[in-house]
Amino acid sequence: MPNNPNDHSSDASTPLIRFAAVQKTYDGETLVVKDLNLAIEPGEFVTLLGPSGSGKTTCLMMLAGFEVPTSGDIFLRDQRLNSVPPHKRNFGMVFQNYALFPHMTVEENIRYPLKTRRLPAAEADRKVSEILDMIQLRDFAKRRPAQLSGGQQQRVALAxxxxxxPQLVLMDEPLGALDKQLREQMQLEIKHLHEQLGLTVVFVTHDQSEALTMSDRVAVFNDGVIQQIDTPSNLYEYPANAFVAQFIGENNTLAGRIESVEGERCRASFGEGAATGAVLGPALAVGDATHLSIRPERIKLNGAARDLPNRLSARVHEFIYLGDHLRVRCALPGNDDFVARVPVDAFDSHLQPGDTVELGWRDEDVRALDAP
Structure with missing residues (x-):
């Protein structure tokens, strides 16, 4: 198979896919997708991530051709796709329910799209043989889907x-039906195929760890709008707003107010007279309400907190053992469900629920974001 099946144009500067001011409503009143502008480059793995009803699947269905934009345009290179039917877009699609033909063997299922495209038999044989090796299912070629495990069926659907x-592969929650271990294995397999073949992939999920594991960029949707599109690390470390901070990874939130600003840093009050330094988020000024965002792994306990600029006392609710670390659930001013993540080898085993601990963190580990 070629290294880059996306190279169908000499103009490398043109995005492969472009949404231009796309909107979608089903009832003529409520917009499910609002003014979407999004460019996807050849070879990218882009995930559309968000809660149910956020608009991510509708975007994928419009890209696939199963839904038509109410307004705006979708382009493949310079070709407007709005009125192109799904079967003429030449996109690969993988669904959660696999959608395999039960009466066909593995080999026949994989061959089917080549047959519909009237590929010569010898060429079709070669392609099927190559991809059976790639997904490591050559020994299962003569079996039917019912004789395969869920993970094997998903590999066949992928093949x-x-x-x-195809120029583009669309995946709609393709791993949702698999158990945790198999799901994590398939995430890596799909990522490796993406890299190996130079595929362009648009992937839809509501599972944020899946999105962080697999993607070059993640578009976080809420209420029909992309809240932020960025690399996984930037989404986690530099969330654009409180929704993204809360949706991506585990997060502690403290409702507060901006007391002073100095450059990109600020001082914010919260709870009953407590305060912290923080990185100032977009469009915030002195006096504004804010949600302070702090990741659990950035919080230090007792001795490890001693030299940190922000310290306060908290009462321990419980310890949750998770193998390499413990989640320490605490109550502190402004949040009765505040979580610190402590490595097992750094944990004081004498601590008990009900004890008072000192928590500490650096200014740069707190982000002052909008208060929704």
């Missing part, structure tokens, strides 16, 4: 979507 070398 069928790739065998005709």
């Amino acid at each position: 069928r979507s790739l065998v005709f070398e």
Whole structure:
């Protein structure tokens, strides 16, 4: 198979896919997708992430051609796709329910898109053989889907979507039906296939750890709008607003107010007279309400907190053992469900629920964000 099936144009500067001011409503009143502008480059793995009803699946369905934008345009390179039917877009699709033909063997399922494209038999044989090796299912070629595990069926569905070398592969919650261990294994397999074949992938999920594991960029949706599109590390470390901070990874929130600003830093009050230094988020000024965002792994306990600029006392609710670390759930001013993540080898085993601990953190580990 070629290294880059996306290279269908000499103009490398043109995005492969572009949404231009796209809106979608089903009832003529409520916009499910609002003024969407999004460019996807050849070879990118872009995930559309968000809660149910946020608009991510509707975007994928419009890109696939199963839904039509109410307004705006979708482009493949310079070709406007709005009125192009799904079967003429030449995109691969993988769904959660696999959608395999039960009466066909693995080999016949994978061959099907080549047959519909009337590929010569010898070429079709070669492509099917190559991809059976790639997904490590050559020994299962003559079996039917009912004789396969869930993970094997998902590999067959993936192979069928790739065998005709599409410009773009669309995946709608493809791993949702798998158990945790198999799901994590398949995440890596899909990522490796993406890198190996130079695929362009648009992936929809509501699972933020899946999005962080697999993607070059993640578009976080809420209420029909992309709240932030960025690399996984930037989404986690530099969330644009309180929704993104809360949706990506585990997060502690403290409702507060901006007391002073100095450059990109600020001082914010919260709870009953407590205060902290923080990184100032977009469009905030002195006097504004804010949600302070702090990741659990950035919080230090007792001796480890001693030299940190922000310290306060908290009462321990419980310890939750998770193998390499413990989640320490505490009550402190402004948040009765505040979590610190402590490595097992740094944990004081004498601590008991009900004890008072000192928590500490650095200014740069707190982000002052909008108060929704």
